[in-house]
Amino acid sequence: MPFISNVTNKMEGVLKEKNLHVWKADGLPYHILRDASSSFWWFEPDVESEILYTAPRNETEVAQIIRIAGQLGVKVIVRGGGSGLGGVLPYESDVPYVIMDLKGIDGLLKENEKCSLASFGAGTLGIEAERIMARQRRTLGNLPMSLAFSTLGGWAATDAAGHFSTYYGRTSDLLTSVRLVDGRGDIHEFSRTDSDFHLIVGSEGILGVITAVELLTFPQERFWFRAFKVPDMYEGLEVFRYLTELCPAPVLLRLHDPLDSLVSGILEGINPPSSMVSGLLAGLSGFRNTLMPLMLSGGKLLTSWAENILSGDNISPVILLGYVADEMPADTIEDILRDHGAVSLGPAPVLRWLGRRHDMASEVSVYSSAGLMIDTAEFSVPWKFINQVYEDIRDVLASRALTLVHISHPDISGASVYFTFVFKPFSREEYDLLWSDMAQTVSRYSAAISHHHGMGRLKGRFIHLEHGPGVIHIRNAKSRFDPLNIMNPGVLL
Numbered sequence: 001m002p003f004i005s006n007v008t009n010k011m012e013g014v015l016k017e018k019n020l021h022v023w024k025a026d027g028l029p030y031h032i033l034r035d036a037s038s039s040f041w042w043f044e045p046d047v048e049s050e051i052l053y054t055a056p057r058n059e060t061e062v063a064q065i066i067r068i069a070g071q072l073g074v075k076v077i078v079r080g081g082g083s084g085l086g087g088v089l090p091y092e093s094d095v096p097y098v099i100m101d102l103k104g105i106d107g108l109l110k111e112n113e114k115c116s117l118a119s120f121g122a123g124t125l126g127i128e129a130e131r132i133m134a135r136q137r138r139t140l141g142n143l144p145m146s147l148a149f150s151t152l153g154g155w156a157a158t159d160a161a162g163h164f165s166t167y168y169g170r171t172s173d174l175l176t177s178v179r180l181v182d183g184r185g186d187i188h189e190f191s192r193t194d195s196d197f198h199l200i201v202g203s204e205g206i207l208g209v210i211t212a213v214e215l216l217t218f219p220q221e222r223f224w225f226r227a228f229k230v231p232d233m234y235e236g237l238e239v240f241r242y243l244t245e246l247c248p249a250p251v252l253l254r255l256h257d258p259l260d261s262l263v264s265g266i267l268e269g270i271n272p273p274s275s276m277v278s279g280l281l282a283g284l285s286g287f288r289n290t291l292m293p294l295m296l297s298g299g300k301l302l303t304s305w306a307e308n309i310l311s312g313d314n315i316s317p318v319i320l321l322g323y324v325a326d327e328m329p330a331d332t333i334e335d336i337l338r339d340h341g342a343v344s345l346g347p348a349p350v351l352r353w354l355g356r357r358h359d360m361a362s363e364v365s366v367y368s369s370a371g372l373m374i375d376t377a378e379f380s381v382p383w384k385f386i387n388q389v390y391e392d393i394r395d396v397l398a399s400r401a402l403t404l405v406h407i408s409h410p411d412i413s414g415a416s417v418y419f420t421f422v423f424k425p426f427s428r429e430e431y432d433l434l435w436s437d438m439a440q441t442v443s444r445y446s447a448a449i450s451h452h453h454g455m456g457r458l459k460g461r462f463i464h465l466e467h468g469p470g471v472i473h474i475r476n477a478k479s480r481f482d483p484l485n486i487m488n489p490g491v492l493l
């Protein structure tokens with residue numbers, strides 16, 4: 001019997017709903033083939049290989065699939081919403097594998113009496129969990145831009161951070177326990193007092209499958225929002241840090257450079273741009289005309305060119321700021337910002353940004369339909385090196401792509417410095433070289449190569465730059481939880 005039929009028969013025996021499909025790699029349906037990462041263009045399927053796809057309905061089925069996979073030498077690729085930017089897809093595989101889609105294990109499992117803790121199936125989409133919480137006027141407080149298409153299990157696996165992380169914390173702060181089926185098919189429950197809890201959160205599926213999560217929940221609040229123009233990124237960064245350390249903590253704190261403010265629509269309707277800038281704006285935000293592809297194909301110093309044009313129109317960086325309305329120290333905040341030369345733009349830019357923040361996926365498809373690629377790099381940088389990382393990474397990208405930057409998710413140690421870069425597709429080798437240059441650059445500044453998008457297959461090869469000899473601890477955890485080495489090949493390690 002061919003190998004794949006043997007695996008299929010064994011797995012069908014344990015899956016109640018026979019939720020099993022076999023596809024040729026090039027025949028994979030779009031929703032499985034594609035993940036949100038730029039990996040869709042470096043994924044080169046071996047069209048002859050057959051791919052087994054399962055969607056288990058409960059934890060027992062997960063455990064049984066993993067045990068059969070272990071017995072037959074099949075690798076398991078774990079998939080939540082597929083929004084991970086480290087790449088969720090199998091690629092260049094010379095061993096058989098099964099994709100395990102967790103979205104069938106979803107919904108609210110239980111709540112405590114006060115509703116301050118809620119357990120969910122790991123495949124629950126963030127937006128669905130928020131809908132459930134909203135019925136009790138509560139929230140999980142973790143609102144990543146990918147809320148509509150990422151799962152709570154995916155958040156735990158990548159330690160996702162929502163844009164209100166300064167106030168509520170990121171996933172690792174919000175989780176109180178996780179259930180895991182490890183690479184041997186054994187089931188565990190870890191609460192945050194267990195040391196293994198901290199290994200599982202952020203493990204990106206290499207130790208096993210997270211099947212359920214328990215999270216803190218919070219009452220819904222009313223917020224106060226304001227946007228401020230600041231004279232330049234350096235002044236902006238100074239006040240950004242000051243506000244992070246001030247009590248009470250802001251709910252929202254972001255610093256967008258001029259191009260990012262423009263393209264993300266934050267500055268729309270403010271400072272009416274000249275005809276030149278409107279042309280640029282149309283090119284940048286529309287990406288439908290031929291201008292952008294032509295400009296990007298030249299490999300020119302596009303970013304500084306665009307910024308020179310913009311500086312003529314006095315378009316500056318923008319801070320987006322939010323507080324819980326009842327905690328808002330209004331006078332103090334306005335005074336601090338004024339002292340740094342900031343000018344209030346009112347709440348409208350923040351509300352506009354909040355209204356659009358979950359639309360990024362459609363934006364990505366606009367770029368790709370214009371023949372352009374968009375990718376993101378978000379480094380976790382200690383405060384004292386943020387300026388250098390901002391400058392050096394822009395230099396690395398300067399001749400290759402148009403670069404937009406924002407700084408967000410501040411905490412006591414530093415912040416995420418987030419680069420969005422748009423480019424005309426180049427070869428896989430050039431793409432790998434670009435990532436390698438960026439990883440080498442930030443490693444000089446004790447920065448982590450990913451703040452919240454995860455490492456995945458794309459960035460896993462740089463893990464030694466970040467952890468040095470500490471990688472041994474990840475390897476030890478891998479051999480303990482997944483001794484047969486079947487979980488998520490190529491991710492992280």
Ligand SMILES: Cc1cc2nc3c(=O)[nH]c(=O)nc-3n(C[C@H](O)[C@H](O)[C@H](O)COP(=O)(O)OP(=O)(O)OC[C@H]3O[C@@H](n4cnc5c(N)ncnc54)[C@H](O)[C@@H]3O)c2cc1C
Binds near residue numbers: 491
């Ligand atoms: C437009 C866009 C905006 C984004 N915005 C944000 C943001 O604001 N903040 C942020 O933090 N991230 C953001 N991301 C990244 C992404 O949404 C997060 O990494 C998210 O946590 C991934 O969840 P997922 O369910 O889609 O996981 P997937 O993409 O399916 O998987 C990601 C990784 O986790 C593993 N995994 C998934 N589920 C499980 C599980 N149950 N058990 C074990 N391993 C698992 C996978 O194997 C993979 O290695 C964004 C992505 C996109 C495309």
